[in-house]
Amino acid sequence: MQTTLDAVLTKKYLIGALAACTAVILVSNFVGQDTAILVGNLTYIPTAGSLLVLSLLILVRFGTMGHHGVAWFSFAAYAVSLFIAETLWIIQEMYLKIDPFPSAADIFYLISYPFLLMFFVSYFQPVKNAITKKLVAAAVIFSIGILIPSLYLALGSSPHIEMFDIILGAIYPIFDAMVLIPALIGVSLFFKGQVNLMWTLFCLGTISVFVADSAFLFAQNEDSYYTGNPMEIPYFWNYILLSFGVASHLKLFQKAKADSKLEDLK
Amino acid sequence: MDVVDIQIKKALVAFAIEKALLEMGEPVFQKVTKALRDDYNCYIPDCYEHPEYLKRILSDLYGNAHTAIITSIRNSLHDFSHQEPIQKFVSAIE
Numbered sequence: 001m002q003t004t005l006d007a008v009l010t011k012k013y014l015i016g017a018l019a020a021c022t023a024v025i026l027v028s029n030f031v032g033q034d035t036a037i038l039v040g041n042l043t044y045i046p047t048a049g050s051l052l053v054l055s056l057l058i059l060v061r062f063g064t065m066g067h068h069g070v071a072w073f074s075f076a077a078y079a080v081s082l083f084i085a086e087t088l089w090i091i092q093e094m095y096l097k098i099d100p101f102p103s104a105a106d107i108f109y110l111i112s113y114p115f116l117l118m119f120f121v122s123y124f125q126p127v128k129n130a131i132t133k134k135l136v137a138a139a140v141i142f143s144i145g146i147l148i149p150s151l152y153l154a155l156g157s158s159p160h161i162e163m164f165d166i167i168l169g170a171i172y173p174i175f176d177a178m179v180l181i182p183a184l185i186g187v188s189l190f191f192k193g194q195v196n197l198m199w200t201l202f203c204l205g206t207i208s209v210f211v212a213d214s215a216f217l218f219a220q221n222e223d224s225y226y227t228g229n230p231m232e233i234p235y236f237w238n239y240i241l242l243s244f245g246v247a248s249h250l251k252l253f254q255k256a257k258a259d260s261k262l263e264d265l266k
Numbered sequence: 267m268d269v270v271d272i273q274i275k276k277a278l279v280a281f282a283i284e285k286a287l288l289e290m291g292e293p294v295f296q297k298v299t300k301a302l303r304d305d306y307n308c309y310i311p312d313c314y315e316h317p318e319y320l321k322r323i324l325s326d327l328y329g330n331a332h333t334a335i336i337t338s339i340r341n342s343l344h345d346f347s348h349q350e351p352i353q354k355f356v357s358a359i360e
Contacts, residue, residue, distance in 0.1 A: 068291035127334035193329025253293040
């Protein structure tokens with residue numbers, strides 16, 4: 001069982017990681033834009049990398065059997081596509097010195113969303129009877145409620161950007177709002193349960209990436225965007241929150257030592 | 267009710283619980299069996315006599331959603347629900 005001490009320690013490390021990431025980005029911006037771009041790009045390697053490693057570890061733990069196995073397989077595919085997207089972004093910006101938006105990285109960012117939706121659907125499958133219409137309606141209303149003002153603010157700015165870039169930029173907050181619906185359902189569904197820590201972190205992560213994508217669209221339209229700017233902090237938070245969420249689930253369902261010993265004896 | 271009859275009903279209940287948990291994933295099954303062992307020093311077939319143990323563990327783990335897992339167990343036992351002990355078990359975990 002996850003003890004109270006574990007939960008407190010998880011939160012302590014989580015807050016520390018969020019604060020450290022924020023401090024690194026803010027200090028690099030204080031030094032200069034070039035430093036911010038370098039630090040911003042480099043920060044994606046440990047953040048997206050830790051999510052990738054943890055999602056592969058939980059996939060090994062759950063396997064591909066059962067609804068949760070399928071869910072974690074989808075989540076691992078989500079983490080892999082995000083890691084590929086971040087790597088492509090870094091290569092284009094730091095090595096090829098070309099504008100990474102729009103680029104091949106966007107293909108991988110976009111294909112990560114169906115995998116995340118598959119994760120939610122598979123995870124909810126055994127408990128689908130507990131999902132009420134009222135709960136779904138509340139989550140949909142909340143998502144649409146935050147999507148409309150953010151799109152209005154982001155798209156209402158400078159018109160000197162190409163239509164394709166605007167549409168591509170707008171797709172992200174729309175997809176984020178779509179994945180926010182099951183994330184909110186998860187928090188409510190597993191309320192008071194030990195798995196709820198993961199769902200709360202996933203929900204906060206989804207909200208973070210929604211804020212970051214809206215800010216990205218806004219800054220892109222204003223032509224003021226650069227990798228590593230403070231508006232990107234929620235992107236890093238998303239990776240950290242998801243990583244801690246997966247880690248908490250991994251710890252909750254870790255293999256019992258006694259069981260391992262018994263299996264060794266077999 | 268004779269001993270064999272009790273054993274059969276215990277096995278039926280254990281099968282329904284294991285099926286519901288394994289459908290979710292083997293680590294979920296392992297987690298529940300470990301919690302039963304650690305907290306109550308018992309095993310899945312013992313839930314036939316102590317359904318409240320299973321109910322508490324599922325509630326601790328899955329919060330509000332535990333009711334859906336219980337529904338899945340109840341549905342597996344549907345064909346035997348006319349038998350009083352099974353009916354008692356189902357009512358106790360709900």
